[in-house]
Amino acid sequence: MDELVRSAIAHWGPRFTTNGVTAADFARITAGIERWDDWCRVWSAEGAAHESLGREALAEGRSRSAGEHLARAAVHHHFAKFVFVADPEQMRAAHARAVSCLTDALPHLDPPGRRLEIAFEGSHLVAVVRVPRGEGPHPVVLMLPGLDSAKEELGSTEQTFLDRGMATVTLDGPGQGEAEYALPLRGDWAPVAEVAWEAIGTQPDLDRDRLAVWGVSLGGYYAPRVAAALGDRVSACVSLAGPFNFGEHWSSLPQLTRDTLRVRSGSVDDEEARRRALELDLSEAAAHLVAPLLIVFGRQDRLIPWEDAVRMRDAVAGPVTLLLLEDGNHGCANVAPQHRPTTADWLAARLLGAPEPRIASYTTGATTDPTADLTTDLTAATKAG
Template sequence: MSFKGGARGDEERGRGGGVSVVPLVNVIPMETIEKYHYFFPRLLFFGLGWGDLVCALRSMKTSAQHDWDDWHHQFTKLARSYEAAGVEAEARGKRATARAWLTKASVCYHFAEFAYFDNPAEKIRTQGEVARVFELARPHLTWSVEAMRIPHGAQELPAYLHRAGDGRRPCVILVSGPGFAKEVEMHTFAQAFVERGVSALVFDGPGQGVLAGTVPMALDFERVVGDVLGALHRHEAIDRDRIGIFGVTYGGYMAARAAAFHPREIKACVCVSGTHDVDNFPSMHVNVRKDFMYVFGMSNEDEMCRVAQSRMNLRDVPGITAPLLAVHGKEDRIFPYDSCLRLMSWAKGEKELIGYDGEGQAAINCFTDALPRLSDWMAEKLA
């Protein structure tokens, strides 16, 4: 975790009396930046610093293709360093430091595995590390985060209720897309809602978080949300008449779908890079296709394509009547802007679209603008 060997460029005297600068050791090689730069905004927005990227990526092996084995190794190594430091800080009674380093460790474990499909068993093990270390950090968080288990058929879904304060509060259900973690990206989203007086429920449904790779994602995800709603209705800290839903990427599609099937219970919906359909599955990036196959438990890409194009759409779903806010990058190559426009045409109630020129998936470079806007919007709808 520490920088060594003149990270800032040690100076030494040259023979002629001038000052020469020792070359920087702690830098990310340009070929590594060129290969992985697409992911940097996401990593930086959701909990890592530039120094973390340098520590993890400065020793990456050089290769013509992405080396996700080495990526996983480097970020796991950084995660273990932060975890050990956090545990030591906790033992010394340094709660703020323990919180900072343990949450950072959880983030590092997540980004070690989020795009790692070459070793499914190791990916699943690392997903578990994300949750395990977050549990170490949870007692030190600055707001109340209550662990829950939500009954869903024969299963129990792990969840956290981020509480915005005392008394009955409005609540937003957060639905993650493939490759997201309730302890990382969804934790950041939850914080934005809590700061505005709205509690937030994050959870791992089938195919999400710690259940990804072991329990296939549900095509009829509205049934999962139905059980989540039931748990919130039974909770003494939730105003059951003021519940909204939020989803990101494919989670945006699932959130809109759930809101359409639960029109009386869900009062507002936000979709970030959501979609009306997944008809473009064959043209998606190979890692995105792998992610869908992983969370749906399919080993045959042709079968995944058939399911994506025939069943993962809103064509036969009644249009959502709750207020809808969509946030979308106009250059999104995973769920193109046209698919968002189809989502907006499908919606039957009040609707608003924030489109960002030049932005790709999730409009991540504009999140400092989008996140306050969408969380304010949700707080107003649930007021």
């Protein structure tokens, strides 16, 4: 097994199994991949197998099963291409299958979804809109993926919000998903925030006066940028594993991550990519973030140091709560039950008036870290605005 395959398995295993790939499938599929050159092909073949089950279910009128199979196929195709930037042709083919599978799954999900295309700077952005059962308009969570994630990956997170009565709008922004080929990754998301705000306002079943923004990984940087740009138009914001300044960690990032940012930022080489990464900086925007902010971070994050969460907490203008999970990895995918329900309840409290969750730390084992008081009881890590 070559180093890139080992790196992908080590960094992203829990993320795959939390977002739609079974643990048994992940172990079986990755055990058969020895060279990175084979990654996309093998995962695409698995995606095709699930897609075949979905198409067969559709033909037989088993629509619910069809939606489940096709959504799972989309996840497999997505993970075939997610950082496979060394072979753009193969990557784009896998991506096309992911988009097609999710698009065909949407009417058959519970609740169903629909595509929303948003004109932006001579091109367009694509979002998936899902609305909970019951009479609307519904409060809405704008969901933002990261550097290598996309809307096809976030279905399981959407469900936690939908189950609590909140609609979701999951957006591929510049440099992400369907927009990654025409629109490069960018640090300034104020223009994206405005077009998303306008687009949500065109949907009669969405209540943009009750709007939250959620983002994971680099999306955990974008979400505060959107909330800062929209000011008091945003009711709440969640940053999951978001960097304070992405470029400051350039030298410690995995090679696959650096290569992905280079391609999706349109950079010609590693040094230009590093400079672009330094533009992903919250230093100035944080002072304009007035909405209540929940920061979720893992102390064992190997991509972004947990100290970035503390920097974000201390820099923003509004009220902020930090949930720092002692055993959490990047994105806290390995401890999802310890934060996903709490995050959804925290947003429901702000958008729906639901009961307020007590934000407490989840610690296994003692720590000798001199800043351990940050995780002792995170109600004490809440800063009032």
